[in-house]
Amino acid sequence: MLFLLLSGVATRLSWLFYYRALRMAPASMVAPIDKLSVVFAIVLAMVFLGEPLTLRLAAGAALGVAGILVLAWPVGT
Incomplete structure (x- = not known):
């Protein structure tokens, strides 16, 4: 039960940090x-x-990293 509670707290903090990052950067x-x-x-x-x-x-991790690189690559280069 403790791990479920801690997981919920960590998830909530993650979303708060994500929204804060979206306010600071595109x-x-x-x-x-x-x-x-x-x-x-x-x-x-x-x-x-x-x-x-x-x-x-x-293979899954490599495909994930490849997708992230595609997302992060600047447009027009």
């Missing part, structure tokens, strides 16, 4: 950083939880 800069959270979760799961790195997981 969405085209904030969104790619936000989407990196999936890649960070994969890395943290591997480091702290011993999640095995499978081909499927590596």
Whole structure:
């Protein structure tokens, strides 16, 4: 039950920080950083939880990073 409560608090703080970042910078800069959270979760799961790195997981992470790079790439270059 404690972990559910802590997860809810962390989620709420995450959204508050996300909205604050959107007020300070354009969405085209904030969104790619936000989407990196999936890649960070994969890395943290591997480091702290011993999640095995499978081909499927590596491909998913690589595709996620590729999509983030596409989003972050400046238009017109």
